[in-house]
Amino acid sequence: MTHVEHPDIPEEPQMETAVDDALMDRFDRNSRLFRARDAIIAVLVAAFVLVLIQGNTMQRAGEQLSGLQHDVVVAVGKPAGWIADQLPLHSAAADLTKPLSPDEDLSDVPGFAQAAGTGAAGASGQIPPVTPDAFSPTAIGAKPPAKRPLKTLLVTGDSLSTPLDKELARRLTGKGVEVDMEPHLGTGISKTALVDWGKLSAKQAADDQPDAVVVFIGANEGWPMKGSDGKDVQCCGADWAAIYANRVRQVMNTYRRDGATHVYWLKVMTPRDAARQKIEHVVNAAVDVAAQPWRSQIDIVDTISIFTPGERYRDSMPVNGKETIVRESDGIHLNQTGAGLMADDLVRLLGARFTF
Numbered sequence: 001m002t003h004v005e006h007p008d009i010p011e012e013p014q015m016e017t018a019v020d021d022a023l024m025d026r027f028d029r030n031s032r033l034f035r036a037r038d039a040i041i042a043v044l045v046a047a048f049v050l051v052l053i054q055g056n057t058m059q060r061a062g063e064q065l066s067g068l069q070h071d072v073v074v075a076v077g078k079p080a081g082w083i084a085d086q087l088p089l090h091s092a093a094a095d096l097t098k099p100l101s102p103d104e105d106l107s108d109v110p111g112f113a114q115a116a117g118t119g120a121a122g123a124s125g126q127i128p129p130v131t132p133d134a135f136s137p138t139a140i141g142a143k144p145p146a147k148r149p150l151k152t153l154l155v156t157g158d159s160l161s162t163p164l165d166k167e168l169a170r171r172l173t174g175k176g177v178e179v180d181m182e183p184h185l186g187t188g189i190s191k192t193a194l195v196d197w198g199k200l201s202a203k204q205a206a207d208d209q210p211d212a213v214v215v216f217i218g219a220n221e222g223w224p225m226k227g228s229d230g231k232d233v234q235c236c237g238a239d240w241a242a243i244y245a246n247r248v249r250q251v252m253n254t255y256r257r258d259g260a261t262h263v264y265w266l267k268v269m270t271p272r273d274a275a276r277q278k279i280e281h282v283v284n285a286a287v288d289v290a291a292q293p294w295r296s297q298i299d300i301v302d303t304i305s306i307f308t309p310g311e312r313y314r315d316s317m318p319v320n321g322k323e324t325i326v327r328e329s330d331g332i333h334l335n336q337t338g339a340g341l342m343a344d345d346l347v348r349l350l351g352a353r354f355t356f
Helices: 023-030 036-063 067-086 089-100 164-175 197-208 238-259 274-290 336-351
Strands: 152-157 178-183 212-216 262-266 298-301 316-319 322-325
Touching: 152 164, 152 197, 164 178, 164 212, 164 336, 197 238, 212 238, 238 262, 238 274, 262 336, 298 336
Parallel strands: 152 178, 152 212, 212 262, 262 298
Antiparallel strands: 316 322
């Protein structure tokens, strides 16, 4: 029998047993399995640590519950809270975990919900609410109110209001508007020796009941005024400005008659005298602040941009392409030409709100 030699056939490689390198397999190989007793011990240790650190939180949480839950949690929380209060761990834990918390603990601080609709003006500890009257329609892009007839216009103030009052009367009387001219020369908001404008404005509003009021006052300001402590406050720091603004706000509120009257309060254009400039600057700033609650009913008329741009005094300005004197020789008042320019601007402003 012929012996047949077979070519060498490579032997099958011996496959090694695959090693499962999964995490649980390694855990089983390298660690002992936890027993139920170990789990209970871990839970008890965690609970003990929580009592030391957050015991007072447990007590507060229990006080917000009701029924059986309240009784159980408070029963545990009170002693836990006492223990936590004796140790500094709660404060330390709060500091360490503060970056992880989205908010501070604000549970005892009043928020928007508590403050909404509260706070009468001047009440201690309360913030006066902002009302819709504080927003001029043009400032928020809202539709202006429907125009109404202008039947009566009151023009008042100190000597600054004349001859402006006459110029307004010339432009409006023929259009069926009754223009009441009531200048009070030598008076001021900060001086009450001649006239108390708080009282005068109340009488004017009650007697005239105007549809609109034009107020031009401020040539005689800078007088000391009584502060809340009864002592004189000298012009012209923030304390004086605050008193002045409160007086102006009272007068504005009187004239507006709960929205029945629209008020046009003119700022004082820059005077020539440097000492007066300082006073007028503070007066104008106070007028801006005073009108804030009722900007829908009070227009602050900017005379400065017309007559003294950049608060730089000038006697003359271009009028119809010709340099023209617009101020009186005293460097304070407008002359007839200047008053006419101001009247034209006021008629335009009145026409945006009234028909005549």
